[in-house]
Amino acid sequence: MKMPVGAAEVVLAPGQVSxxxxxxxxxxxxxxxxAITFWHPQRLIGGMCHFMLPGRLRHDLPLDGRYGDEALELLLRHALINGTQVQDYQIKLFGGGRMFPDQPRDLRTQDVASLNIRAALDLAERYHLHLTAQDMGSTGHRTIMFDLWNGNVWVRHQPMGTLQHDAYQKNQRSAGR
Incomplete structure (x- = not known):
């Protein structure tokens, strides 16, 4: 987890893409x-988005990272601007924790977390992304650290009603759950 000398650190707020x-x-x-992470293993470049909602109805406005489909479009544009092919990136998906697990749900209504998870998986399939890992669902929050110099993504997940884990765990979960 040690950073190389001169490495930058960027903290993404909800709705941001970097x-x-x-x-x-x-x-x-x-x-x-x-969050969707993009990493190019040969060029050691990439990015991450932190989207809040799957999408919006109006598409005549500038792209907005708060929406999953638009945040992904921004990442795809960055990949192309940098002379790379989207297929060459390793993609990982994180988040979608239910923050109010005791709230009743029925078949007609779903929580935002479930909608976001479904949107991320649908986007990965629609764009034929090379999905290498995911850690989504459950309850509570996750802290994500993504190191572009080696592609590692570190996840600290605190489910609702549990004590905070002492150490980050490197995400190595299979994308084929």
Whole structure:
């Protein structure tokens, strides 16, 4: 988890998208929101978005990172601007924790976390992204640290009603759950 000398650190707030072409650590805190990480293993460049909602009805406005479909579009544009192919990126998905697990749900209504998870998986399938890992669902929040110099994504997940874990765990979960 040690940063190389001169590496930058960027903290993403909800709705932000960041893409870097030099050694950078991208961090964010997720509840029901979802983060998508993009990493190019040969060029050691990539980015992350922190989206809050799957999408919006109006598409005549400028792209907005608060929405999953638009945040992904921003990441895709960064990949192309940097002369890379989207297929060459490793993609990981995180978040979608239910923050109010005791709230009743029925078949007609779903919580935002579930909608965000479904949107992230649908986007990955629609764009034929190379999904290498995911850690989504459950309850509570996740702290994410993504190191562009090696592609590692560190996750600290605190489910509702549990004590905080002492150490970050490197995300190595299979994308094929």
């Amino acid at each position: 893409f870097a072409t030099r050694p950078t650590r991208l961090r964010t805190l997720l509840g029901s929101c979802v």
